[in-house]
Structures are given as structure tokens and as C-alpha cells.
Amino acid sequence: MMQIKRRALELKGKAFLAVQSLFYAIANSIEALVPLLLAPILTRILAPAEYGIWVLFITYATFLRPIVGLTTQDAIRMRFYDFDQKQLDQFTHTALFVMILMAVGVSTLTFIFRDVLATLAKFPADWLVSVVVAALLFEVFYTALALHQFHNRRRAFLMTQVIQAVLSISLISAFLLGGWDWRGVILGRILGMTTAILISLWALGYRPSFFFRLPPRSFYRDIAKFGIIYWPSGMVIMAVAMTDKVVAAHYLGVSASAMYGVAALFASAFWVINHSFVMAWTPWLFRKLKVVQSEGLGEVLSVSMLYFLFAAIAGLSFYLVSLYVAPILLGEAFHSAIPLIRYIMVAIVLQGFFMHNMKFLHFDKDIRVMSLCSALTIALNIWLSILWAPTMGIHGIMLGTIAAFGLTFLISGSIVLARYIKPREAAESAV
Numbered sequence: 323m324m325q326i327k328r329r330a331l332e333l334k335g336k337a338f339l340a341v342q343s344l345f346y347a348i349a350n351s352i353e354a355l356v357p358l359l360l361a362p363i364l365t366r367i368l369a370p371a372e373y374g375i376w377v378l379f380i381t382y383a384t385f386l387r388p389i390v391g392l393t394t395q396d397a398i399r400m401r402f403y404d405f406d407q408k409q410l411d412q413f414t415h416t417a418l419f420v421m422i423l424m425a426v427g428v429s430t431l432t433f434i435f436r437d438v439l440a441t442l443a444k445f446p447a448d449w450l451v452s453v454v455v456a457a458l459l460f461e462v463f464y465t466a467l468a469l470h471q472f473h474n475r476r477r478a479f480l481m482t483q484v485i486q487a488v489l490s491i492s493l494i495s496a497f498l499l500g501g502w503d504w505r506g507v508i509l510g511r512i513l514g515m516t517t518a519i520l521i522s523l524w525a526l527g528y529r530p531s532f533f534f535r536l537p538p539r540s541f542y543r544d545i546a547k548f549g550i551i552y553w554p555s556g557m558v559i560m561a562v563a564m565t566d567k568v569v570a571a572h573y574l575g576v577s578a579s580a581m582y583g584v585a586a587l588f589a590s591a592f593w594v595i596n597h598s599f600v601m602a603w604t605p606w607l608f609r610k611l612k613v614v615q616s617e618g619l620g621e622v623l624s625v626s627m628l629y630f631l632f633a634a635i636a637g638l639s640f641y642l643v644s645l646y647v648a649p650i651l652l653g654e655a656f657h658s659a660i661p662l663i664r665y666i667m668v669a670i671v672l673q674g675f676f677m678h679n680m681k682f683l684h685f686d687k688d689i690r691v692m693s694l695c696s697a698l699t700i701a702l703n704i705w706l707s708i709l710w711a712p713t714m715g716i717h718g719i720m721l722g723t724i725a726a727f728g729l730t731f732l733i734s735g736s737i738v739l740a741r742y743i744k745p746r747e748a749a750e751s752a753v
Contacts, residue, residue, distance in 0.1 A: 352480075352483040352484055352487045356486075356487050356490050356491055357587050357590070358587055358588075358651070359491055360491060360494060360495075360507075361584070361587055361651045361652060362651050362652075362653075363494075363495065363498060364376065364498075364507065365584065365651075365652050365653035365655065365656045366653040367498055368503065368504060368507075369655070370576075370577040370580045370581070370655055370656065371576050371577055371580070372503055372504045373504070373580040373583070373584070373656075374571070374576035374577055374578075374579045374580035374583070375445065375446065375504045375576065376504045376507050376508070376583075377567060377579050377580055377582070377583030378443065378444065378445050378567060378568075378571065378576070378579055379445070379449075379452075379453060379456070379504075379508055380456075380583075381563055381564045381567045381568075381579075381583075382443060382445065382453045382457075382564065383453050383454075383456035383457045383460060384457070384460065384560040384563060384564070385457075385557065385560040385561060385563070385564040386428065386453065386454060386457035387457050387460050387461045387464075387557070387560060388461075388557035388560065389424070389428065389457070389557070390421060390424045390425045390428055390454065390457045390458050390461055414465075414469065414528075415528075417465065418462065418465070421458060421461055421462060422458070425454055425455070425457070425458040428454050428457075429451050429454045429455070432450050432451055432453075432454055433450075433451055436448070436450050436451075443568070444568075444571045444572070444576055444579075449505070449508065452508055452512065455512060456508075456511070456512055456515070459512065459515045459516060459519060460515070462519050462523075463482075463486070463515055463518065463519050463522070466482060466519060466522040466523055466526060467479060467482060467483075467522075469526055470482065470522070470525075470526070471605075472605060475525075478522065478525045478526075481521075481522075481525075482518055482521070482522040482525075485517065485518040485521055485522075486514050486515055486517075486518030486519075487514075488514075489513070489514035489517050489518065490510060490511050490514030490515065491514075492510075492514075493509070493510035493511075493513050493514050494506065494507050494510030494511060494514075495510075496510070497509060497510050557696075557700075558696035558699050558700060559673065559677075561700045561703075562673075562699065562700060562703045562723055562726065562727075563586075565700070565703050565704050565707055566582060566703070566707060566719050566720070566722075566723060567579040567582055567583065569704075569707045569708060569711050569719055570582050570711070570716060570719055573708075573711040573712055574711065574715060574716065578715075578716055580656070581656065581658060581659040581662065581716060582659075582662070582716055582719070582720075584652060584656045584659040585659040585660070585662035585663045585665075585666050586666050588640070588644035588647070588648055588663050589640070589644075589663060589666040589667045589669075589670050590670075592636060592637050592640040592641075592667060592670055592671075593670050593673075593674075595636055595640075596633055596636070596670065596671075596674040597674075599629060599633075600674070600677060600678065600681065603625070603629075603681070604681055604684075607622065607681055607682075607685065608685050610622050611682070611685045619742060626678065629678060630675065630678075633671055633674055633675070634671060637667050637668070637670065637671040638667075640667065641663060641664055641667045644660075644663050645660070645663075648660045648663065662716055662717070662720065665717065665720035665721065665723075665724065666720060666723075668724050669720060669723040669724045669727060672724060672727035672728050672731055673727045675727075675731045675735075676695075676699070676727050676730055676731040676734060679731065679734035679735050679737075679738050680692055680695070680696075680734065682738045682741070682742065683695075683734070683737070683738070686741070691737065695730050695733060695734045695737075696730075698729075698730055698733070699726050699727060699730045700726075702722075702725065702726035702729065702730070703722055703723055703726040705722075706718075706721070706722030706723075706725055706726060707719045707722040707723070709722070710722055
């Protein structure tokens with residue numbers, strides 16, 4: 323009877339996880355639809371070099387997120403169940419305050435050294451500060467989403483995504499129709515994101531007065547320590563994406579970065595599904611690992627195996643669909659990016675596998691091992707991309723990403739197995 327009851331609870335847990343994953347897949351697909359819906363406009367109005375500037379803008383802003391934000395959204399996820407509501411509000415207040423200070427400091431340095439940075443980044447000097455502003459907005463936006471998710475405020479989570487998507491598409495389209503070039507695309511994205519953030523923070527109960535007072539000093543050290551140690555882990559996806567596009571721009575030209583970015587648009591649709599599962603799975607996993615000594619790892623392992631299987635199938639399915647959709651959405655100048663989609667799809671599948679392993683270490687609060695694995699991924703990707711780009715072009719850069727994530731997936735998987743499986747087997751044999 324107890325076994326039947328336990329089996330019923332496992333099935334109920336899996337059903338709940340499936341529903342949660344479906345919800346977050348739908349909610350996050352809204353954000354992924356923004357670049358896809360804009361693609362027919364951008365690839366027909368902007369030249370490849372102009373589109374390349376937009377791709378580099380998003381790439382650099384994404385890369386700067388963990389620098390400006392000190393990966394505080396992951397700190398909130400890790401500490402959420404350790405805080406009461408008052409402590410959580412204080413921690414969030416401190417985190418947002420630190421983000422703003424970091425953004426001001428990085429913006430000042432960027433403005434002072436804008437000419438040197440523009441040469442290195444292949445990006446217009448006068449618009450470099452806008453990259454820092456966008457990085458701050460992205461980090462605050464995803465922090466708000468993390469709070470909505472862990473509070474189980476699904477309606478607010480969904481509305482935050484809808485508002486930013488509708489406003490971004492509307493404003494970007496209006497600027498482009500008004501004769502603006504890539505500058506209008508950047509302004510539209512910033513204004514849309516800003517409005518969505520203000521509404522989302524209001525929904526979380528944070529009023530303007532909340533931000534016009536200094537936060538208590540109790541959490542400064544925790545946030546700084548976590549951000550510095552966790553930085554490689556928090557930036558691994560951003561760093562790899564930036565490395566690929568910067569190497570492409572330097573060795574193959576800005577237009578090559580545009581082709582890389584266009585190919586990534588379609589792979590990002592799968593990334594949303596994968597990321598949605600991880601978002602829904604993480605709180606569930608943390609709860610399961612808290613009772614792993616009494617209940618075992620059976621349910622966790624079965625869900626993980628199903629994830630590996632369905633992620634591979636979903637990646638293949640999205641790739642096949644993209645072969646038919648991409649020629650319709652893209653302007654003719656960007657059709658050469660279509661054969662690149664399969665490489666990025668494989669890289670994102672392996673990236674998802676790697677991030678799956680990282681969540682076990684995240685639960686253990688072992689951010690040092692997480693950062694070491696992530697730093698190895700970044701270093702491998704940089705080395706292989708630079709090594710293969712001159713002879714293999716964009717294909718070589720993408721193969722470098724596949725190799726980097728593939729190797730560190732195997733390494734991190736070995737660490738997780740040694741940490742969770744072998745001790746469990748030893749305990750059972752002792753009994």
C-alpha cells in the first residue's frame with residue numbers, strides 16, 4: 323500500500339512539473355517571439371552590417387548582465403527558501419541598489435574609454451553606454467521574473483513577458499517605419515523593457531519610496547562575495563555567445579556576426595522550451611534533494627533521463643521545422659545563415675545538458691565548483707573558436723562551442739554522479 327501511495331505521489335509530482343514546464347514554455351516563448359516576429363522586418367530593412375550591430379548590441383548587453391548585476395537573480399533563487407518575506411525584501415532592495423551602482427560605474431568607464439572599446443568591440447563609440455543601460459535592464463527584468471516564479475505568481479510572470487514583448491515590437495516597428503536604422507531598434511528595446519520592469523516591480527509591491535532610501539548594510543558582503551565567486555557560472559552562456567560573435571566579427575567581419583545571430587534566432591526557440599523546463603524543474607529539484615536521504619533519487623533520476631531524451635528529440639524537431647520557416651521569414655541576404663542552424667541547435671542541446679548538471683551543484687551552494695566548470699567552458703570555447711575560425715569560418719566557431727559544452731557536460735555529470743549516486747549506493751549496501 324505504501325509503495326502504491328508513493329508511486330501515486332511520484333506521478334502527481336511529474337504531472338505538476340509537466341504543467342509548470344508547459345506554462346513557463348508558453349510564457350517564455352513570448353519573449354522569444356520578439357526577435358522572430360521582428361526578423362521579417364529587420365532582415366528586409368537593415369543591411370547585414372547594420373543587423374550585425376544590433377546582434378552585437380544584444381550580445382554585449384547579455385555579457386555585461388552578470389557584471390552589472392553580480393548574478394543576484396541566482397543568489398535570490400538559492401537563498402529564497404532561507405529568507406522570510408522581510409529578509410527577502412531587504413536582500414532584493416540591496417541587490418537592486420548594488421546593480422544601479424555597478425551600472426553607473428561601468429557606464430562611466432565605458433564613456434571614458436569609448437574610443438578604445440569601440441575599436442575592440444566593433445561597435446559605434448557613441449552608443450556604447452546604451453549597452454550598459456540595456457544590461458542593467460535585462461538583469462532587473464530577469465530578477466523580477468525570478469521573484470514572480472518562486473512566489474508562484476504565474477499571472478504576473480506572464481503579464482511581465484507580454485508587456486515587454488508588445489511594447490518592444492510596437493516601439494521598434496514605429497522607429498523603423500519613422501526612418502530610423504539600428505538606432506531605432508535599440509531605443510525601442512530599451513523603452514519597452516523599462517516600462518515592463520516598472521510595472522513588474524509595482525506588482526511585486528515595490529513602490530518608488532522603496533528605491534529612494536539606502537538599504538541596510540547586512541547583505542552587501544553576501545551579494546559581493548556571491549557575485550565574485552559565482553561570476554563565471556552566471557556568465558557562462560553570455561560569455562560563450564559573446565565570444566562566438568566577437569570572434570566572427572574580428573576574423574570574418576561584422577556581417578558574419580549577423581549571420582550567426584540570424585541562425586541563433588531559430589535555435590533560440592528551442593532554448594526557450596529547454597529553459598522553461600529548467601525554470602520549472604529547479605524549485606521541484608531543490609525540494610526533492612532536501613529529502614533525498616529518506617526518499618531516494620529514483621524520481622529525480624527518472625525525470626532527468628526523460629529530460630535528456632525529450633530535449634534531444636525537441637532539438638531535432640525544431641531544426642526540421644526551421645528549415646521550412648527560415649526561408650519565409652528571412653530576407654534573401656540572410657539565407658546563407660540557414661545551414662548554420664543545425665550547429666547552433668546541437669550546441670544549445672548540450673548547453674541545456676550542462677545547465678541541468680549545474681542545478682545539482684547549485685542546490686549544494688557549491689558555487690566554486692560551478693564556476694570552475696563554467697570557466698573551463700569559456701576558456702575552451704575561446705581557444706577553439708580562435709583556433710578554428712581562420713580555417714573553418716563560422717562552422718569552426720560553432721563546432722568550438724559544441725566541443726566546449728560537450729566536454730564540460732561530461733565532466734560536471736561525473737561530479738554530480740560521484741556526489742549523489744555513489745554515496746547513496748554505499749549507504750544501501752551498508753544496510
